[in-house]
Amino acid sequence: MPQSEGADGLRVGTRGSKLALTQTQTVVAQLTAAHAGLAVATETVRTIGDKIQDVAMSKIGDKGLFTKELEAALAAGAVDAVVHSLKDMPTQLPAGMQLAAVTRREDPRDAVVMAARTRARRLEDLPAGSTVGTGSVRRVAQLRRQFPHLRFADIRGNIDTRLAKLDAGDSPFDALVLAAAGLRRLGLEARITCTLDETLYAVGQGALGIEARAGDARTAALVRCLDHRPTRLECLAERELMRVLEGGCSVPIGVLSAWAPGRLSLRAIVASPDGARAVEAEHSAALSPTEGDPDEADACARALGARVAATMRERGVDDILAAIKRPDLPI
Secondary structure, X not given: OOOOOOOOEEEEEEOOOHHHHHHHHHHHHXXXXXXXXXXXXXXXXXXXXXXXXXXXXXXXXXXXXXXXXXXXXXXXXXXXXXXXXXXXXXOOOOOOEEEEXXXXXXXXXXXEEEOOOOOOOOHHHOOOOOEEEOOOHHHHHHHHXXXXXXXXXXXXXXXXXXXXXHHOOOOOOOEEEEEHHXXXXXXXXXXXXXXXXXXXXXXXXXXXXXXXXXXXXXXXXXXXXXXXXXXXXXXXXXXXXXXXXXXXXXXXXXXXXXXXXXXXXXXXXXXXXXOOOEEEEEEEEEOOOOOOOHHHHHHHHHHHHHHHHHHHHXXXXXXXXXXXXXXXXXX
């Protein structure tokens, strides 16, 4: 197994965006606080998702769009661990890799940012024909069902770039829909006009995933302090749902996880991109994040996700998924 340099320290890989670096700095601060004297270095890696900014993500493929190059650095031993936005991580990790930790979830909801020129505070208040920018097919699929009077247009780029496009004098956008977690982590919560409580969010949204080489016991032990068990169980259930349905970030799967002491619930929706059809399901399971065997709890969370997926299949979700995969389908 390749070993990275600096046996007494830890090398952490990250994307180079402002949000990715901010997230990684938070992880590094937690690691150094938990392990006195630990030297943590960061290595920035540019991914294909960072390089291609003028094409909709659904058009260039989704699996590993923001992770492949980071995982290559991990496999080569250039870094010991990688910090991902968990929603970017494919549900099937490469051979020899493990999801070593899942951080406490930030607000997972989607948020609306209105253009300064509009007095609207909610999407339902926008005039008919107003244009809402988002790079997510999942969001568009659900929002078209809720707000049929609006138009939706693709927008790419990091958060600052998207906000600049909204704020431009000749902007075609009247509002944007972004992840609340990213805005909050960058200190931009004041830009949030409202949150979309009725829109189910992306699998893993709001959580960070720490990926390490399987069998690297030292790194696994060092990053264990980052693992938030309730969030991990929520996200394992969500990721298993997506894995069973063979979804990716271009497939409009929305989820809503709720944790209560001893019980985990998962609600999910798959909608056609035009919003005309949707399949939903919800189940819950008795689960404890702190008692008993952690591996057993992980397995129970995954079983919950698989159960929700099975119910959705019984209700015809495969028909929607098959239509989405058609190359001629308008996004």
